[in-house]
Amino acid sequence: LQWRCAARRAYSSENTPPGNPPVVSVLGKNFNTTKDWFNVPVNVLKATSRQLHLQNDHPVAITRQIIQANFPAPTYQCYNDFHPVVSTQQNFDSLGFPPNHPGRAKSDTYYINGSNLLRTHTSAHQADVFRQNSSDGFLIAADVYRRDAIDRSHYPVFHQMEGARTWDRTVMPGGDVAAAVRLDTEKLGTHDVVVEDPNPPYHPERNPIQEGHTEAEVTAIGQHLKRSLELMVIDIFKRAKMAAAQVDPDFVDEPLRMRWVEAEFPFTSPSWELEVYYEGNWLEVLGCGVVKQDILNNAGASTRVGWAFGIGIERIAMLLFKVTDIRLFWSQDERFLTQFEGVSANLDKLRLFKPFSKYPAARRDVSFWLPSSSSSPSAAGGNTGRSFHENDAMEVVRRVAGDAVEDVSVFDDFTHPKTGRRSIAYRIVYRLHERTLTAEEIKDMHDKVMAALVEDLGVEIR
Template identity: 40%
Template sequence: MKLFTRQNRILTTILSKYNFSTAPKSVSSIQIKGQNFICDDYTNVTPKMISYLGRNLHLQKNNPLSIVRQRIVNYFYSSFTKRGHPAFSVYDNLSPIVTTKQNFDDLLIPTDHPSRAKSDCYYINRGTLLRAHMTAHQSELLRSGLDNFLMIGDVYRRDEIDSTHFPVFHQVDAVRSQRKEELFIGKPDLEIFEPSYDQENAHAYVNSIDDPMKQSCHTLEAAKLMEGQLKSHLIGLTKVLFGDDIKCRWVDAYFPFTHPSWELEIYYENNWLEVLGCGIVRNEILVNAGPSRNTIAYAFGLGLERLAMALYKIPDIRLMWSTDSGFVTQFENVDLNEDITYKPVSSYPQCTNDMSFWLPSHLTIDTFMSNDFYDLVRDVGGDIIEQVKLKDKFVHPKSKKHSLCYSIVYRHLERTLTQAEVNQVHKEIEKAVVDAYNVVIR
């Protein structure tokens, strides 16, 4: 069968090239999108992840992600104009391969921040990775002289496996900048910056974020006016997407690259659901973008999958990748603002197999990286992996050996899987785990 021929080929590639807990042992470089990259001790990107590059679901006309993307773009095009033209420019085909400087350093993310961990990101090597957020492009676009822009694309994060999590998802990030004369129209006596802030020596200024209401460089008037605009614009977007009656609330948050920061939640199916994060851009980022950038800016980021799943009642995030006509035709040639409710094509049954194994002596239940295991399972099992759960941890009272048990749920989105098929894939995963980690299957 083609399915298992492909999986065997992937399995062979994985076992010959990758050790999931450390660096690749038998390869010195990998090729991604025509570029060669040197491997090192940080390399953990997998063949499966590389295969998703260039799919660009957010640009595929009949995909629900593309519909939501276009509705968001239309909102900003219609809400913000400059001399009769849209004030926001849109960048939706930026390369997902970025440097650690772009993804972390330019955004003031500390070197010890957990978001930099190998367990969270897909690293090509120490200096390069698959972007973990679209904000990775913020500084380069600011440096190019842009003030108002949307960044849209696929992002990559190592995560658990279930119906709402997938290692590839899609984000819209935005920045809106304003100068004094734009922010304080008709009020020339008001200022963006405090008198203590020396614009000529902005790099030397130590910008404090101790005040929960503003950054130390900003005046309270500037910070509060930007906050009001930001929240008003995003509430407006939310009502365009979900209707005027949607209940919303703001929650204080923390992001390294904005201050103050907030998350917006909507009341959805009897629960509060977070739909975006936002805040006032840290002034250091704007200063680093250029000496003449005496502006204040807000930024926000939202996930297209979360919005699409809520708007169209899509139960499984994997469906975004489906090419099945029963799924695709539900979003074909529809009006962008049409009220669509996804209708299941068919409900195929799950198959669940458990996997228990003893860890080698150098690993414990606390040091074993579950995200490494999830990547391996996904690479071998492909898209028939619906969920992986850590079911049990055990330490033998006498031998002190550590054991883990994972429950793996298999389900095909387009046909019924037989238990025999699932058992074959499960054995391939067991073999891959043994070879990668030197575990002993129980």
């Protein structure tokens, strides 16, 4: 905790100019600031205009689309353009956060003034959507803001997707939704991934069954929730695997591992978090639970019961595109953005991210005597000392070493004064976009290039 706080301080002092502007404009709306509350650094304020989740062909938007595809209409309706400035009522009070909850602190949250802040989660819109939504479910994607340390998986601005599904008691026989929910779970289908789930169905101290809910209902709703989210993660991994196999046909992925852990939120009970095993660590991807009945009651939906989840879009996008640093999503570099062109329109065209910061290059030289027109066995092929063209050799190199070749250039070309034989020397630069080539791979590739030059062009390596 100590170093996180230190990182927070360093981060905020660097970016927060002293004092506060009297008014800030966020996506065309003006807000009066107050000196004792305003704590939004310039770079965070600027980020409000980016809306990566709505930017066509951006990995955050593509990931949103893939999650959406797993929660289809008409059951789920999408709300993707809520304004990022919300009230403390929306972000905290409507969700039952107690007045002293640490999430409300200025050290954790970006405030504009005492009653307006940059939403810290998409749950800020739950109550409003429960009130206005006419279907059984909804999804909300949005940018969210938290004062937090910056590392490879944390950034002060990120994106979340909220999801919720409810069932109306009044249309169920006996007013019990359990049987209907179980039927809907069956309709979702099954999967054969082993999911570690050490939780008791409910945990009385932290996650009691709510008043008015039956144990059968909570069990059924929890199962529908977990199955829906497991199927979504499985779909994500299936797509990531297909994209990886396109790059490398021999690609073998580690088997997918998921686990449910008990969690605690002021707005759900019982609550869980889903973790995915990724590159040696358990990575938390979402929080979820059975919606607190007060939220539904206050939203004029007292006859409904159901579940909600909140997922970190970047966390999923990192798994999906194999992006290892969350900061990359904010890159304006064309080399990043152009990589995903066309994917929003066709999600099956998903491509893995190709790092563009360069891996080290390996330079290798090769020099050879061209065959003399009379003696070369391959002279019949037309490649004599005289007719030889530099591009012939380039083509051979490209054919053998493919994309691992970055550059081929001639650095010496001379004709022996007595024998009249011509010698040419090439420098080949080997480099992969994806990773560093090993010494053995380079040697092997260069040996093959030399053998092919001899074979195809009839040259004699010097």
